[in-house]
Amino acid sequence: MSYRAWFQCINPQCGATYPLNSIVYHCTKCGSLLEVQHELEALARRDAQGWMKLFEDRYKSNQWPYGSGVWGKKEWILPEINDENIVSLYEGSTNLFWAERFGKLIGVNDLWIKLCGNTHSGSFKDLGMTVLVSQVKQMISEGAPIKAVVCASTGDTSAALATYCAAAGIQSIVLLPRGKISIAQLVQPIANGALVLYLDTDFDGCMRLVQEVTKDETLYLANSMNSLRVEGQKTVGIEILQQFDWESPDVIIIPGGNLGNVSALGKGLMMMKDLGLIEKLPRIVVAQAERANPLYRAYQRNFEDFEPIQAQKTLASAIQIGNPVSYQKAVRTLKQFDGIVEQATEEELADAAALGDRTGMFNCPHTGVALAVLIKLLKAGKIDKSQRVVVISTAHGLKFVEMKVKYHQNELGFPCRYANRPIELPARLDAVKEALNQALAKKIEDHA
Numbered sequence: 268m269s270y271r272a273w274f275q276c277i278n279p280q281c282g283a284t285y286p287l288n289s290i291v292y293h294c295t296k297c298g299s300l301l302e303v304q305h306e307l308e309a310l311a312r313r314d315a316q317g318w319m320k321l322f323e324d325r326y327k328s329n330q331w332p333y334g335s336g337v338w339g340k341k342e343w344i345l346p347e348i349n350d351e352n353i354v355s356l357y358e359g360s361t362n363l364f365w366a367e368r369f370g371k372l373i374g375v376n377d378l379w380i381k382l383c384g385n386t387h388s389g390s391f392k393d394l395g396m397t398v399l400v401s402q403v404k405q406m407i408s409e410g411a412p413i414k415a416v417v418c419a420s421t422g423d424t425s426a427a428l429a430t431y432c433a434a435a436g437i438q439s440i441v442l443l444p445r446g447k448i449s450i451a452q453l454v455q456p457i458a459n460g461a462l463v464l465y466l467d468t469d470f471d472g473c474m475r476l477v478q479e480v481t482k483d484e485t486l487y488l489a490n491s492m493n494s495l496r497v498e499g500q501k502t503v504g505i506e507i508l509q510q511f512d513w514e515s516p517d518v519i520i521i522p523g524g525n526l527g528n529v530s531a532l533g534k535g536l537m538m539m540k541d542l543g544l545i546e547k548l549p550r551i552v553v554a555q556a557e558r559a560n561p562l563y564r565a566y567q568r569n570f571e572d573f574e575p576i577q578a579q580k581t582l583a584s585a586i587q588i589g590n591p592v593s594y595q596k597a598v599r600t601l602k603q604f605d606g607i608v609e610q611a612t613e614e615e616l617a618d619a620a621a622l623g624d625r626t627g628m629f630n631c632p633h634t635g636v637a638l639a640v641l642i643k644l645l646k647a648g649k650i651d652k653s654q655r656v657v658v659i660s661t662a663h664g665l666k667f668v669e670m671k672v673k674y675h676q677n678e679l680g681f682p683c684r685y686a687n688r689p690i691e692l693p694a695r696l697d698a699v700k701e702a703l704n705q706a707l708a709k710k711i712e713d714h715a
C-alpha cells in the first residue's frame with residue numbers, strides 16, 4: 268500500500284500545496300506557515316486496530332529503522348522516503364513513568380512524566396531532527412544542491428541538528444546566542460563537527476539572521492518553522508497514548524517557547540482521532556516562563572491579537588523566546604484541545620524542578636516550568652486531583668547543571684527552598700561522626 272504526504276499552507280483560505288522535496292518554509296502565495304498533510308483516505312483503509320497492532324509490533328524492535336519511536340510510525344510521518352535515506356539514532360520510545368512520590372507531595376495521584384530528554388542528544392529535538400535530516404539526505408540523493416543544513420537555536424535544536432548531520436555525513440551550521448546556552452549545549456555541536464557561529468544577540472536575533480541566510484537555497488533551514496520537524500515531534504503524543512494502551516490521559520502539560528512542540532503534540536493526537544485510534548482528546552496546557560511569556564499574554568486576551576515581546580533572561584533558557592514562530596499553529600492546537608496557558612516565575616520553576624529532584628527526578632528548568640504550572644493549576648482547581656496528568660519533560664537535567672549548582676549554592680537571588688549544600692570538613696573520623704549526628708538529627712526532624 269502506498270501513502271502520500273505534501274506541504275500544505277495552514278491558511279484555510281489559501282491551502283496551497285508543495286511537494287516535500289521543494290525548498291520552501293512559508294507559503295509563497297500568502298506567507299503563512301506550512302504543515303505536512305497526509306492522504307488520510309489512504310491511511311484510513313487500514314483500520315485503527317491494524318495501525319495499533321503495527322505500531323506495537325515495531326515498538327523498540329531491532330528491525331531497522333522501525334524500532335525507532337519515530338520511524339515505527341513511518342507511514343504517518345514521511346511515507347515516501349526510501350529507507351536507505353533514513354538517518355536514525357533509535358530516537359523516541361522514551362520512558363513514561365508514574366511520579367508517585369512527587370504526585371503525592373503536590374496532591375495528584377495519577378501523575379506521569381514523559382522523559383523526552385532520555386534520548387540521543389538529550390532533548391526531544393531528536394524526534395524532529397531525524398525526519399528533517401532524512402528528508403535532506405533524500406533530496407541530496409535526488410540531486411538537490413544542498414551544501415549544509417542551518418539552524419538558530421537556544422541550544423537543543425543545534426545539538427540535535429549537529430548530531431544527525433554528523434551521522435549522515437552532511438555539514439551543519441548553527442547560530443547560537445552567546446552566553447545564553449549551557450556549556451553542555453555549546454559543546455555538543457562543537458564535538459559533532461558543526462560550524463558554530465556564536466553571536467552577540469538573543470535567540471530571536473539568531474532566528475532573524477538564519478532566515479536571511481537560508482534565502483540561499485544551498486543552505487537548508489532546520490528550525491521548526493520547517494514543518495518536517497513537527498512531523499517527527501508529533502510522535503510524542505502518539506507514543507504516550509500507546510504507552511497507556513491507547514487510552515487518553517486527562518491533561519498533558521508541555522513547556523513552550525517557539526511553540527513547535529505543542530503544535531506537534533496536537534497534530535499527532537488529532538491524527539489519531541481522525542483515524543479512529545482514540546475518541547477522547549486530552550486537555551493541553553502550555554507552560555511558559557513568566558520572563559518569556561508572549562503566548563500567556565495573548566491567552567489573557569483570548570488570542571485576539573499577538574504581540575511579540577523582548578524575552579528576558581530566564582533559567583529556562585531553551586524557552587527564552589519573545590517572538591514564537593509557530594504561534595498560529597499553537598493557538599489552533601489550544602482551541603482544539605480546550606487549552607490552558609499558565610506561567611511560572613524563576614523561583615517557582617527552580618523550586619518545582621528541585622522538589623521533583625528530591626523525589627528521584629533530575630529535571631531540566633523547562634520541565635521545572637511545567638511542574639510549577641501543574642502545582643499552580645492544582646491549587647487553582649483547574650486540574651483536579653483525580654485526573655490523569657502527563658508532564659512532558661523536554662530535556663535531560665544533565666544539560667543544565669550550571670543552574671542546579673547555583674540553586675544548591677543558594678546563588679539565584681531568591682530563597683532556594685530545597686538547596687542541599689555539601690558539608691566541607693576535615694577528613695577525620697571525629698569530624699565525620701559529628702557531622703553525621705547533626706545532619707541525621709536534622710533530617711529526622713525534617714521528616715517528622
Ligand SMILES: *Cc1c(COP(=O)(O)O)cnc(C)c1O
Nearest residue numbers: 423524525526527528633661662
Ligand atoms: C526547544 C525546547 C523547548 C520548547 O519547545 P518549542 O517547540 O520551542 O516550544 C522546551 N524545552 C526544551 C528543553 C527545549 O529544548
Ligand SMILES: [Zn+2]
Nearest residue numbers: 276281294297
Ligand atoms: Zn498560503
